[in-house]
Amino acid sequence: MRTVALGGTRYPYFYGYDCMDRIVESIAAYDADRFIVVTDDKVLTQHGDSLLTKLGTHAPVQVLSLPAGENIKSLPNLASHLEDAIASGATRRSIVIAFGGGVPGNLAGLVAALLFRGVRLVHIPTTTVAAMDSVISLKQAINSGSGKNHIGTYHMPEAVYLDVAMLRTLEDRELRSGLCEATKNCLAIRPHSIADLRRVLAEGDLTAPGTLLWLLEESLEAKVSVTGQDRYEQKAGLILEYGHTVGHAVEICDQRLRGAAGISHGEAVMFGMLAAARISAAVGGLTRDDVALHDELAQALGAPVAVPSGLDVTDVMNAVRRDNKRGYLPVSEGEAAMVVLDQLGTPMGSRDLPLVPISMDLVEETVASLWAERHGLSLHH
Ligand SMILES: NC(=O)c1ccc[n+]([C@@H]2O[C@H](COP(=O)([O-])OP(=O)(O)OC[C@H]3O[C@@H](n4cnc5c(N)ncnc54)[C@H](O)[C@@H]3O)[C@@H](O)[C@H]2O)c1
Structure with a gap:
């Protein structure tokens, strides 16, 4: 209990x-x-x-x-x-x-x-x-x-x-989606759990009782640790939105294109974290090794490591502009309110409001670079 x-x-x-x-x-x-x-x-x-x-x-x-x-x-x-x-x-x-x-x-x-x-x-x-x-x-x-x-x-x-x-009895895709969210928690909140995450991914059987219990306990621990003082999930709990700015935008665009068969929420968030990690590095936070770790985990999870085929950068950026985190942090037209990491497990901004204004140009450049990476990489979508 x-x-x-x-x-x-x-x-x-x-x-x-x-x-x-x-x-x-x-x-x-x-x-x-x-x-x-x-x-x-x-x-x-x-x-x-x-x-x-x-x-x-x-x-x-x-x-x-x-x-x-x-x-x-x-x-x-x-x-x-x-x-x-x-x-x-x-x-x-x-x-x-x-x-x-x-x-x-x-x-x-x-x-x-x-x-x-x-x-x-x-x-x-x-x-x-x-x-x-x-x-x-x-x-x-x-x-x-x-x-x-x-x-x-x-x-x-x-x-x-x-x-x-x-x-x-869940489809593999649903279990993977859950693991992508757990990965987000490890990267943004509980980096000391990354070794366990790697072990679970290496074992490969997502339905093993030990794996499911690990996934549950890890997720509970992470969520409870940041929402303890934040009943309405509008303060410290916003760290849970790591990867969601670009991730949610890609999810919306992909579902318009492919419907329910499109990218899962968890996969979209994992992809959004690849963008958030690169942005974190560009503004003086995460290191290149941290970015490489994000890439390694996305690949181990079978999540897309480039913008899914058929989506274009402009559509994704239009969806980023409508992101609902704008209301929590006043930002100008040319900025997005984003969760970015100073270090693994430590957001920029404050613990109570882990959002910072990021220039839309930087977001767009990052999405464009991930779009370009599609060429030469095999994708799931
Ligand atoms: N704070 C919140 O309230 C909060 C947080 C996150 C998500 N959500 C909401 O949750 C919804 C998404 O939840 P979801 O992904 O569970 O969707 P869902 O409830 O539609 O379930 C996904 C699919 O799995 C099937 N399913 C359920 N249990 C199963 C099982 N044990 N074995 C096999 N199939 C099973 C369902 O019938 C459905 O087809 C969204 O509407 C989202 O807004 C709310």
Whole structure:
């Protein structure tokens, strides 16, 4: 068990391997009059039985499930989940269980936050993103017609319960995406874990229990260490955005081009770190060896080491200009607010606001140099 502390908020995070029976027993102890399980059809098919059969012996269970995918995070789906829950007898004593990845997790978080102005929420994450990122956060949001996570609020869960064995059915691409995020944490927050990361990458079996537990513990440690005093993830927690300025821009452009088959979030962040490392070196931070380390890890992870084919520098730069970190640090038109590293594990700026203004020209030069590197390199995309 770990305690997640976000500002003044604390909740327990229980995890184990092959422990679904114990998870159900623990949830049963909350004395709920009803369980509202918010999930998606894929998770329901693959793992539903392990939760629902036993849970149903403790209280009535209502399952609210939708086809898997980011587009279910919508207002109409939120409204219909709320109406269904109320119509079938939810009360203030009911518990909403978020069962699945970050998508049903966010939808469930909002159902719990809004039902009778807030009922209890329990997370059972089943993806690396959910287990290592979204459940260690109070943020709950759905998408508007014009953008991601535009509609939301903060709602604290009672607890998180993870059966690490569930992650074994994830596609390799999802597990790799989780490892890319863990790599970000090692480079930006916990450089002393790089030796362990290299060992895990060398072993090669991403579904081995030891690897999955390492990944979880490492990610928890990193996230908790920077969000402890930062409940809303708007101060020290911004270090978690390392690699995200260029990474998110590439992710958006690539998904426009290739849809869901495009680059994963984690891979995009890994690529964004290659740019951030070069920028860090150009402004007097990281050394050439540090940049080489980023390259080595990206290659070991099978992440792209050059701008994915088909994307052009102008599109990527247009997306960089719309990056949402601008609001945290006043910057001029010709600058981006970025996380850059002074040394591995140490950001420039302050611990409380690890963002610095970087000239757009430098960002563009760096992206252009990574675009040029595509020639002569074999890419995954
Ligand atoms: N602070 C936060 O709230 C926060 C943080 C990070 C991400 N997010 C959100 O999380 C979402 C992304 O989460 P995600 O990547 O988990 O997406 P997701 O929930 O869509 O899951 C990805 C895919 O994996 C499938 N899946 C889930 N568990 C599985 C399992 N054990 N085995 C096989 N397949 C499984 C799902 O059905 C889905 O097809 C985004 O909407 C993002 O905004 C929120």
